[in-house]
Amino acid sequence: MLANPIYLWSLLGLAIPIAIHLLSRKDGKVIKIGSLRHVTETSTQQFKSLKLNEVVLLLLRCLLILILSLILCNPSINLKKNTKWLLLEKGVEKNKQIKSLLDSLEKNGYEKHSLTSGFPLWKENSISSNLSYGALINQLKEKNVGEIIIIYNQNIKKFLGNRLALPAHIHTISVEPEEKKFILRASPLHDSVYIWIGRSSSAATSYSVHKTKQAPDSITPSTLPAIKINLIADASSQYEKKIILASLHAAEELTHRSIQISETDPAHYNKADSAQWIFWISQQVSPEVGTNTITLQPKSANQLIEQTAYNRWLITGKLNEDVAIKLNLTTTLAALLTTNDTLNNIEQNNDQRMLADQLAWSFSDVAEKNHSSSVFPISPYLFILFILVLLLERYLSFKRGQ
Numbered sequence: 001m002l003a004n005p006i007y008l009w010s011l012l013g014l015a016i017p018i019a020i021h022l023l024s025r026k027d028g029k030v031i032k033i034g035s036l037r038h039v040t041e042t043s044t045q046q047f048k049s050l051k052l053n054e055v056v057l058l059l060l061r062c063l064l065i066l067i068l069s070l071i072l073c074n075p076s077i078n079l080k081k082n083t084k085w086l087l088l089e090k091g092v093e094k095n096k097q098i099k100s101l102l103d104s105l106e107k108n109g110y111e112k113h114s115l116t117s118g119f120p121l122w123k124e125n126s127i128s129s130n131l132s133y134g135a136l137i138n139q140l141k142e143k144n145v146g147e148i149i150i151i152y153n154q155n156i157k158k159f160l161g162n163r164l165a166l167p168a169h170i171h172t173i174s175v176e177p178e179e180k181k182f183i184l185r186a187s188p189l190h191d192s193v194y195i196w197i198g199r200s201s202s203a204a205t206s207y208s209v210h211k212t213k214q215a216p217d218s219i220t221p222s223t224l225p226a227i228k229i230n231l232i233a234d235a236s237s238q239y240e241k242k243i244i245l246a247s248l249h250a251a252e253e254l255t256h257r258s259i260q261i262s263e264t265d266p267a268h269y270n271k272a273d274s275a276q277w278i279f280w281i282s283q284q285v286s287p288e289v290g291t292n293t294i295t296l297q298p299k300s301a302n303q304l305i306e307q308t309a310y311n312r313w314l315i316t317g318k319l320n321e322d323v324a325i326k327l328n329l330t331t332t333l334a335a336l337l338t339t340n341d342t343l344n345n346i347e348q349n350n351d352q353r354m355l356a357d358q359l360a361w362s363f364s365d366v367a368e369k370n371h372s373s374s375v376f377p378i379s380p381y382l383f384i385l386f387i388l389v390l391l392l393e394r395y396l397s398f399k400r401g402q
Contacts, residue, residue, distance in 0.1 A: 007072035017061035086110040089152035194256040226258040230275035251334040
């Protein structure tokens with residue numbers, strides 16, 4: 001592989017040493033002698049040796065020009081094989097717009113593989129990969145493949161960690177998925193059933209709640225366990241306690257999930273209580289327990305509720321009705337109390353959102369550097385060879401007087 005093939009024109013310089021060799025006519029040295037009887041005949045073999053040395057010298061000079069021309073062309077060896085891979089993510093083959101592209105790439109010699117760990121040959125019943133796109137790209141860097149085209153959904157949930165540089169020999173084509181409709185949960189509350197319906201497209205995921213008297217036969221309502229809260233307040237914090245109680249009752253209606261609240265004061269608090277959350281509304285310091293704890297501690301902060309440790313939060317503002325309304329205390333508490341791993345898994349499994357092209361990969365110099373590592377330059381070795389041939393040519397030229 002030549003980086004600058006235009007310098008191959010310099011090979012015309014090979015005509016110079018050939019012309020000099022053909023036109024050179026060096027006269028022999030004249031020695032005056034008195035008699036021919038002391039002169040012996042030279043063997044034919046010696047003349048043959050002289051001609052051979054001149055040919056070797058000519059070849060060395062031609063070789064010098066050839067090596068110099070190659071150095072100017074900057075040759076290199078591509079260590080990657082000339083194989084071409086087409087990597088498909090499960091589901092993209094069903095897209096009508098992509099089918100013609102797949103046929104065209106296969107006709108051009110691309111070998112179909114699954115975009116999963118190990119990249120096995122493509123099968124219609126291939127399973128989806130649970131690895132992130134970054135992890136798969138790191139695996140691909142170890143493969144000795146010349147060119148790779150990835151056709152995938154560019155799903156936002158599979159971009160984890162720092163943004164990676166995409167190697168120059170890997171190209172991506174994103175396929176927009178169809179909108180997906182799914183049931184997040186169906187929860188009975190009081191005398192009704194609340195059905196949470198999610199819709200996810202390449203642009204966004206949204207939810208709507210439908211209230212019915214009875215769930216359809218295709219949907220099985222599941223009652224999530226009630227959220228148990230221990231509200232601890234002293235006599236001086238009764239007003240703040242009322243604000244929090246009102247917000248918790250509103251959060252119950254907002255989330256359609258039962259919230260059970262038990263009230264006590266710091267003097268009668270028992271660490272053995274089985275509540276999931278503790279609201280410590282008191283001037284006394286809250287105890288260090290393993291339960292999720294929210295304390296009231298007014299201070300200067302950007303958020304009304306601020307997390308300070310793994311299971312500890314602070315209400316940073318002095319509570320009153322205006323603060324609770326303006327800073328959305330109800331919705332903040334609802335989001336904090338109803339975090340659920342099962343529901344998060346349902347959301348992630350049905351998430352169809354795509355990451356924007358400009359945010360998916362980095363196309364910095366690092367990508368070019370990674371790709372160039374598969375190209376082995378020959379010029380340094382040609383330069384060493386040029387020096388060695390030049391020394392040999394000068395030595396023979398000095399010996400032959402050429």
